[in-house]
Amino acid sequence: MESNEGEAQEKHVLLVPYPSQGHVNPILQFAKRLAFFGLKPTLAVTRFLLKTSPPEPGLVGIEPISDGFDEGGYAQAESIPAYLARFESVGPETLDAVVRSGKYKAVIYDAFLPWVLEVGKKYGLVTAAFFTQSCAVDAVLGHVYKGRVSLPWTEPELLLDGLPGLGPNDLPSFLSDPVDGPYPAYLQLVLNQFLGLEKADEVFINSVYELEPQEAEWMKKEWGAKTIGPTIPSKYLDNQIPGDTHYGFHLFAGADRCNEWLDAQPPRSVIYVSFGSMANLDHESMRELAKGLEITGKPFLWVVRASERGKLEENFNGEGKGRVCEWSEQLEVLGHGSVGCFVTHCGWNSTVEALAAGMAMVAVPQWTDQPMNGKYVEGVWGVGVRARKDENGVVRGEEIGRCVMEVMEEGDKSGEIWENASKWKRLSVEAMMEGGSSYNNILGFVEKYYGRVRV
Template identity: 50%
Template sequence: MVVQSGEGSVHVVLVPYPSQGHINPVLQFGKRLAGHGGVRCTVAVTRFVVGSITKPCLGSSSVRVAVFSDGCDEGGPAQLGGHRGPYFERLEEAGSVALDELLRGEAERGTPATVVVYDTFMPWVPRLARRHGAACAAFLTQTCAVDVVYTHARAGRLPVPVGEADGPLRLPGLPVELDAGDVPTFLAAHDTHHPSMRALLMNQFVGLDNVDHVFVNSFYELEPQEAEYMAATWGARTIGPTVPSAYLDNRLPDDTSYGFHLHTPMAAECREWLDARPAGSVVYASFGSIAAPGPETMAEVAEGLYSSGSPFLWVVRATETCKLPAGFAAKLAKNTGLIVPWCPQLEVLAHAAVGCFVTHCGWNSTVEALSAGVPMVAVPQWSDQTTNARYIEDVWRVGVRVRGGGGGGAAVRKEEVERKVREVMEGERSKEFMRNAASWSSKARIAMGEGGSSDRNIAEFLSKYRGREFTGNSSATSPAMAGSSSMARRDAEQGVATCGADLLGSTDRGTTVRMTGSLTAEMSSLSEINQLEDHDNYNVGEAKLHL
């Protein structure tokens, strides 16, 4: 049973990597934890992120947001060239000091951290948790399958970089063989990204054998073989999908969105356009918040969508519109297509008019589509997306993959895009895709529902810090959830979060600002927020905290 959270003796501090694709699932996990009652949850995010929020971060879960400095307060990762080596180094250097002070400040206020949940992109956080006497939990934001691949790569059981001649690869823990084009792109020979990206992904497993819990943003029923391998190797527990409760079990009041947006969604325009379309007729397309396909790929996707014959809603970020073919937007009739810079994706996927999702296969987008029961056309770009695409097509059987454009240098072709969209929307297998998608949606709801696989893992995790042993229906327990191996002493959950009704701004000196549900500032020993210079307000939708 999920109840409304209060100020409990169990204090969980969650530290996501500062990008929207990592913040959202960690926030949702915090919300799910807080929903169990008697748990205090604090999510630590960077000043730049808080200053970039485009709408109020409010909810009913009492998940707080503590603000710390990553050393790039004004421009975020872009200050140092994006998500790559120099930023990773600055984040560790400045973030270690700031988070250490944040944890010290919580202890001084009488609310010491019981557990610190950290994004594995930040493997230096555990030493801070231990310094302050807190238990430590690792949070893996990618699938069990992708984690299995990286585990083998780190152990030397996979040739890195992986070339075409190395496939097919049969790896313990995976139900299918992987070709070179299916492995995460950072492990591939054709990878052109900064070498620090490969190091980041490999190093997320550093120290996992010494933490108290390992959580994976997936659910057991979706990846049983992979989850069993992760449990046996790392003691990992699945706690997802980390999708707002309204789209799953509906047990958390008012949990209808992530509530944390770094882009402005055009909700009303999208809703009105979709409402005017027949059920299952619309192709929704989006490449997420980071992926940046080249102009050639964008042009081919544009013409492929146009030629498919289905009306389409396409999210093209403002920074990417210059890559559209000249005059393309102008030639779209109202009933042909709508291009927007951002949209409320969960709401769109849940709309009856949507029949297909053309996706870059980022894990958040993929698991949202699975939860909503929407078939997919996979157009992977980089990182784990190639592996996710393989699973979409050959393991979960909820769609097809467009070849080319997956990091190997070949752009997709409009004819291929058109053919794949038609295959999912009206082809011989379209009903099969719909049935399979609906089945996964049902299994996702069950996993997060009361007594489901992920719900039990969450409840068991919390019970260990409430001073009582976990008891429950043993029929719902699997080896991946039981944690009986020598390394399997972790548990956990993930779930659904938004920020809660309070916002805590904690500087690297431990200063705190509490913002109540009405977004009025209540200063607590605040003389300044540590030399913010001209970056002196945090925009939270229309509200501003003036310092």
């Protein structure tokens, strides 16, 4: 498997994710891919995450770094800007201690952490930025960064090179409403991804070229970016990496996997509902979602985090037709034969998982990149239906019910959605197989900087 055994040091690569569930998982999976190609990857994870949710990384090593909040992590900070400022102050010093060992030839850093680039350059490392969102979202943000879009955008349609026409409700929420609540800090965070990007040796995006060809080409033209996704466990994709059956890192893991309940349901009969690890629906939206599930009369599996459970009516279970749990192994659920619809907030990781599983979706986007992902689910990939908000900004139960029935009831529309879902599943698998677009991009990186380390 190894060709240059006397140069073992030359195979080490360091990967630095932003410390949240949706960023650690894709970068950890990319690290496993690099191990498959013969490298020796190490993940640099904050001390708080290692203390609260120790990962099971398999072939990937672990190094601790600090975000300045070792006891409480993000929750310990007084504000979003305070957290990011402290991380940028403390992080480079602790990362410097890791890199100073001289073991690493390259560092791959989450684009949310542009200061890692400077640490890598200081020690002469190959540097590669890793974008965890879609090519489309990255392209829009790139246009904003270059000053080509005035904010807030309120015009009926936004036309940009490399992208389809976009309405205000299709854009990342930071762009149509950049001044309220936490948005200014988050907007700055996502735009800072492009700081110093021209100095990076490589730019990677967690997407599949065939999913977003024009968007990927624009990112390639502007930043030299390459797609390397989907970054999900091999078991649920190409099955080439032995033992790669789960992410190995869960902030909200629990014991209730609901498998026995799913096994007892008819094929394609269950509505699976999950809004990820960060989305927080208000009480009214939770009640409307519950109402929508009851309207369908179908069995459902609804993942509601413990912190959100109080927003549901006591003992809500859809009159015996459904099940509410605090956690599920989402990839197992999406691949289960009884599931016939995924009601999702359209976080990029969840969207990629559904595409790779060939699962039809009802898109109920909340904020950040989710509105744009929802636009693509319905209007570009044709793998689902996007629920519309009313004049008060709430998705009503009747709308949820309508969308679910459109996806799950037999008919021309449902048939087209499932046919498209099957196509994107096939293309996602092919991208990771030998000769596929993502396979070639990962192999190209390995061979360019490390030589042929795998035979």
